[in-house]
Amino acid sequence: MTIPSVTRVILLCTIAAGGLVAGTVLSGARATAAGDVLHLVVETRSSNPADASRVAEYWLDGSRFRAKVAETTSEGTATTSTGPTWLLHVPPRGTALYFETPVGAGPTRSVFAALYYMRDAFTAGAAKPTAVTPDATVVTMGARTAAFEPASGLPLWERTGNTRIDYIYRLREHLLPAALAADFFQDAAGREIAYTIETTPENAASRVHFALYSAPALIGRPLKKTVLSYGANRWTLEQVGQVYGSDIQVSMSLLGQQPSEIRPGGEAVLTMLGPGRLYVEADGSVRLLVLKGLVATSVLAPDRQTAFSVAQVLQPVR
């Protein structure tokens, strides 16, 4: 994906403007309002001179995320950003992951940011508060101590052992979506840059490029969870996992390439989803695997009859 030149100019201007407020943290900021895009230029400075200095620019729109990171080490400065060959995984909770897929090479991955890591650890109860003020919540988790803004969750500083890292917000602003190109949060294939979210079958169906099969309940088990993943790698472009009760799972995947082989073994069967193969797992549960084109459907059930019954009642989500 390329950013239109006008947008690039706007972004460059905002980066330049951000330099004017370097070293300041804007207090009293609100969380990203619905529809707003939170735009950040953040410098992280480590007390350890061996650490690389880093300036990261983020655009956050709810679960959508773009970033450009300039990292300076003893070997020079390298700039990376999301785009056609770059993907970010920023889960609602936990560590942000940066997936790098250079053209013509295998995928690699490195971790570059964890903006909300300690806020999330605190929310989950894993990090304990040691000081709470209107401007900062200080928490500890193991050997790590960190402070974040209560209102936004953005980190202020963190310390592990003798190393302290300060987060210096050079720019922090809320943009209207109109300030960005329509495809700003999309990759080259037109998919939104995101990785895994928990959602509803209807929302998942609207995002994937295959007919998603689902049901409010299966054989008496209510639908408990729907997990949507996409952009993970070149082999599986989109994936929806559905958990029913405690013993039934339905997974559908849009594969990026035709598999040369399907899972070994199994028994050829005919299901309501089409011809497939049936496998008995080590715990005695039964898995139906149906591959139609590049869409793989997997039904896991406690026994053979239940598996076929599930395949019979699944319906495409409209």
Add this chain to the structure above:
Amino acid sequence: MKPRLGPLPALVFALALALGGFVNSPLALADLNFSSYVWLDTNMSSAHEPINVLFTINGTSPNTETHIGHHGWNTFVCGLNLYFYDHQVWENTEHHMATGGYCDAVRDHIRTNQQFDDGGPNFGTFNMGAAHFEDRPGGCYFLSHRPLSFNSARDDIWTAFTNGGHSTDSYYGANTDVLTQCDGVSVQGDGWVRRLVIP
């Protein structure tokens, strides 16, 4: 008189050899009859990880460990074992390798286990591996760490072996179970299994 091949039969013979070499790849399917997951215990609790890497041909445990370490996963870590199930036999994890130690914030980690048979013709001794990328936020997570991604760790080791000149291929195994952790966060593999040749 010694028979000689004319130009055309020789060409056909050469093509047959070439095609035969392609079809009879060392990575041809074998009787891989094992569970697609490793389990927390033999009671098969809900905690399990997909087996997403196979080390083949000379995939003994020492060879596998040496090659994994050579390609950057050079921290041997011990910890709670998970159980591999193969041919109706349960066995604990034999080896752990990782890109970081127990207390590191994030790392790639793989559990491996050598199997009893040769996996079939042209497959050799093989090791099964369950790779995952994890952090250690503390709290109630799966084992002592929290798996964040099965795919990325598998692809990391696949990339390392590919860049190191190892032959690789893959098959779709559909081991896509959703693992839901104590904090409600779920992680799911994409169902692909990478096969890496240790010559």
